[in-house]
Amino acid sequence: MSVTVLKPGLLSSLQDAGRPGHAAIGVGRAGVMDNPAWRLANALVGNRGDEAAIECTLLGPTLRFEQAAWIALTGAPMTARVGTRNLPAWTACHLPAGSVLQLGSMRIGCRGYLAVRGGFDVPPVLGSRSSDLHARLGHAQGRALRSGDALPIGASAAWPGSSPTAHAGLLPWGLDPQPWFDFGQQPLALLHGSHTTQLDEASQQRLCGSRFVISKDSNRTASRLDGQTLQLHAPLELVSEAALPGTVQLPPSGQPIVLMAEAPVTGGYPRVGQVAAVDLPRLAQRRPGDTVCFRPCTLEQALTRLAEREQRLTRLLHRIALRMLQPH
Amino acid sequence: MPTPPVQLETIAEDALLLRFGEHIDIAVNARVQAACARLQHELPQLECVPAYASLLLRFDPLAWGDGLATDPQKSLRETVLAALAGSAEALAPTREHVIPVCYGGAHGPDLSEVASHCGLSVDETIARHVRAGYQVAMIGFAPGFPYLLGLDPTLAMPRRRDPRQRVPAGSVAIGGNQTGIYPEQLPGGWQLIGRTPLCLFDVTAISPSLLVAGDRVRFRVIGEDEFARLDADRVQ
Numbered sequence: 001m002s003v004t005v006l007k008p009g010l011l012s013s014l015q016d017a018g019r020p021g022h023a024a025i026g027v028g029r030a031g032v033m034d035n036p037a038w039r040l041a042n043a044l045v046g047n048r049g050d051e052a053a054i055e056c057t058l059l060g061p062t063l064r065f066e067q068a069a070w071i072a073l074t075g076a077p078m079t080a081r082v083g084t085r086n087l088p089a090w091t092a093c094h095l096p097a098g099s100v101l102q103l104g105s106m107r108i109g110c111r112g113y114l115a116v117r118g119g120f121d122v123p124p125v126l127g128s129r130s131s132d133l134h135a136r137l138g139h140a141q142g143r144a145l146r147s148g149d150a151l152p153i154g155a156s157a158a159w160p161g162s163s164p165t166a167h168a169g170l171l172p173w174g175l176d177p178q179p180w181f182d183f184g185q186q187p188l189a190l191l192h193g194s195h196t197t198q199l200d201e202a203s204q205q206r207l208c209g210s211r212f213v214i215s216k217d218s219n220r221t222a223s224r225l226d227g228q229t230l231q232l233h234a235p236l237e238l239v240s241e242a243a244l245p246g247t248v249q250l251p252p253s254g255q256p257i258v259l260m261a262e263a264p265v266t267g268g269y270p271r272v273g274q275v276a277a278v279d280l281p282r283l284a285q286r287r288p289g290d291t292v293c294f295r296p297c298t299l300e301q302a303l304t305r306l307a308e309r310e311q312r313l314t315r316l317l318h319r320i321a322l323r324m325l326q327p328h
Numbered sequence: 329m330p331t332p333p334v335q336l337e338t339i340a341e342d343a344l345l346l347r348f349g350e351h352i353d354i355a356v357n358a359r360v361q362a363a364c365a366r367l368q369h370e371l372p373q374l375e376c377v378p379a380y381a382s383l384l385l386r387f388d389p390l391a392w393g394d395g396l397a398t399d400p401q402k403s404l405r406e407t408v409l410a411a412l413a414g415s416a417e418a419l420a421p422t423r424e425h426v427i428p429v430c431y432g433g434a435h436g437p438d439l440s441e442v443a444s445h446c447g448l449s450v451d452e453t454i455a456r457h458v459r460a461g462y463q464v465a466m467i468g469f470a471p472g473f474p475y476l477l478g479l480d481p482t483l484a485m486p487r488r489r490d491p492r493q494r495v496p497a498g499s500v501a502i503g504g505n506q507t508g509i510y511p512e513q514l515p516g517g518w519q520l521i522g523r524t525p526l527c528l529f530d531v532t533a534i535s536p537s538l539l540v541a542g543d544r545v546r547f548r549v550i551g552e553d554e555f556a557r558l559d560a561d562r563v564q
């Protein structure tokens with residue numbers, strides 16, 4: 001029993017927390033671009049939390065559910081229809097066997113998540129069911145979903161208090177997306193990079209004082225920034241060292257690149273900043289044409305905000321799990 | 329002789345970079361590998377990513393020590409320096425691999441170009457590539473791709489001006505003063521001098537990468553027949 005991909009959408013792939021711990025053999029962590037949105041989607045269908053979900057990009061896929069399933073949508077707001085019925089996001093929806101779920105475009109943001117109760121149960125590769133599109137590793141040799149793909153759904157206990165119906169059903173409650181989706185596109189916190197001080201003065205001011213635009217060449221490996229160029233005092237010849245998501249690299253073109261989830265494990269460009277980890281999911285939700293502003297932040301501030309978010313998220317996940325146990 | 333100090337730099341909330349030098353150098357890289365082995369042994373909760381002259385440590389700052397009561401990066405630095413200051417005994421013998429390579433022909437389409445660039449005969453080029461002993465400086469670019477230090481300097485040759493869209497898996501190549509092996513079919517700009525039938529990266533294996541940073545590598549010349557035989561064995 002499974003889900004069949006009828007139309008793949010623009011770029012849909014299975015994603016989970018990725019493959020931490022393998023960078024030394026050239027395998028990056030990769031995985032979901034918007035981690036809180038993915039965790040909340042899993043929680044809303046009563047999953048353990050680490051199950052693979054479908055990450056959709058700008059335009060979602062059309063899927064046929066060969067079996068009845070509970071699903072949840074989070075991340076960027078995306079139209080979702082079964083037949084003539086619109087489905088809400090940030091809650092759990094029950095789909096009867098044979099339902100065709102049409103996910104449409106996102107009016108804002110870039111990445112939406114579709115979780116299913118039981119998770120998409122493809123064989124894990126190096127401990128993860130995600131597709132690393134850059135390294136071509138993982139589910140389906142690391143490629144995006146294609147029409148005709150069949151995605152098995154993992155086993156799960158019966159939904160507490162539910163009786164399968166012939167119609168799409170909803171939970172009577174949902175989450176407020178506001179804290180978990182950046183509707184206002186606020187400035188992103190930027191930590192000092194190894195080579196920030198090697199930028200000429202005008203460039204240092206531009207980095208945190210002006211607007212960049214997400215380039216259409218952006219993908220899961222990197223968000224490329226247009227609109228401003230940055231220059232170093234003098235060219236730097238650097239020896240390749242480990243690279244990380246969030247690093248703002250400056251190639252010789254002067255067009256900054258922010259490494260994202262599928263960052264290569266090594267790189268040799270100057271690092272002129274590091275996007276605070278807490279703001280990386282927000283950058284992941286900026287689509288080509290969206291603007292990005294940075295504001296400087298200290299390591300302490302970045303850690304405090306990260307800890308606060310994790311605390312809020314953990315509490316919410318716990319509340320959702322408790323609510324799941326109540327009959328509705 | 330006193331060892332030069334290591335420089336520590338916080339590069340992200342969850343990442344500390346240890347720098348042992350600024351250049352590509354076998355002795356500097358050996359210090360990276362020794363520190364990596366030591367830290368993996370003493371602090372297994374860290375993810376260690378060795379490169380030419382640096383070692384990246386990734387950790388969970390929210391789970392380190394007593395949460396955020398004390399600065400997790402400061403506490404990590406102290407722990408790391410203490411671990412590195414401890415015993416210097418070698419933790420494990422260095423692994424040595426002998427990699428069979430079929431040089432030239434269809435397997436090494438750039439071999440004659442490399443030979444003429446270096447002013448050597450094809451045979452002498454092969455002999456110098458085989459004579460040297462190599463050290464895996466780091467794995468990068470793609471899963472299982474080893475950057476090998478130790479290339480005979482007379483064999484150095486810049487990358488190709490037009491990178492290939494598809495370099496076959498197992499291709500042994502020269503890029504600048506380094507040599508490497510493409511673990512799978514990939515785009516690439518290095519000069520292809522030969523090919524090994526060995527599988528360098530297998531996600532289903534317990535140790536997916538045949539080579540890891542710090543390993544020693546030698547090459548052994550094989551002919552077309554042995555290549556075909558080993559290649560068939562591998563596929564089975």
